[in-house]
Amino acid sequence: xNERRAHLRFDKVFxxxxxxxxxxxxGIGRNISARGLFVETREPVPLGEKLKITFAGEDGTEMxxxxxxxxxxALAYGKxxxxxxxxxxxxxxxxxxxxxxxxxxxLVDRERVMH
Numbered sequence: 856x857n858e859r860r861a862h863l864r865f866d867k868v869f870x871x872x873x874x875x876x877x878x879x880x881x882g883i884g885r886n887i888s889a890r891g892l893f894v895e896t897r898e899p900v901p902l903g904e905k906l907k908i909t910f911a912g913e914d915g916t917e918m919x920x921x922x923x924x925x926x927x928x929a930l931a932y933g934k935x936x937x938x939x940x941x942x943x944x945x946x947x948x949x950x951x952x953x954x955x956x957x958x959x960x961x962l963v964d965r966e967r968v969m970h
């Protein structure tokens with residue numbers, strides 16, 4: 856099967872912070888590219904919702920991007936010990952990045968790309 860994605864993916868597990876209209880929560884970022892990423896979440900996030908994702912480095916640096924929810928995933932599976940397991944997440948399209956040079960945050964637009 857051929858890979859349809861045009862951009863290289865970075866398959867790494869890392870903590871991200873999601874800011875929605877309802878507040879802030881933590882998620883697990885996975886499979887990030889220049890145009891999007893997948894985030895495991897505790898609660899569902901509606902399709903099309905705009906949210907901010909903040910990446911925090913171990914050295915205290917932060918980067919925030921504005922994203923749009925493109926799809927949702929809910930997975931139920933059996934664990935080795937026989938118990939049930941589950942996972943939930945959202946596929947996000949990166950719409951813009953926030954940069955902080957002086958005081959105000961600047962939203963840097965990105966071209967619209969469909970995943």
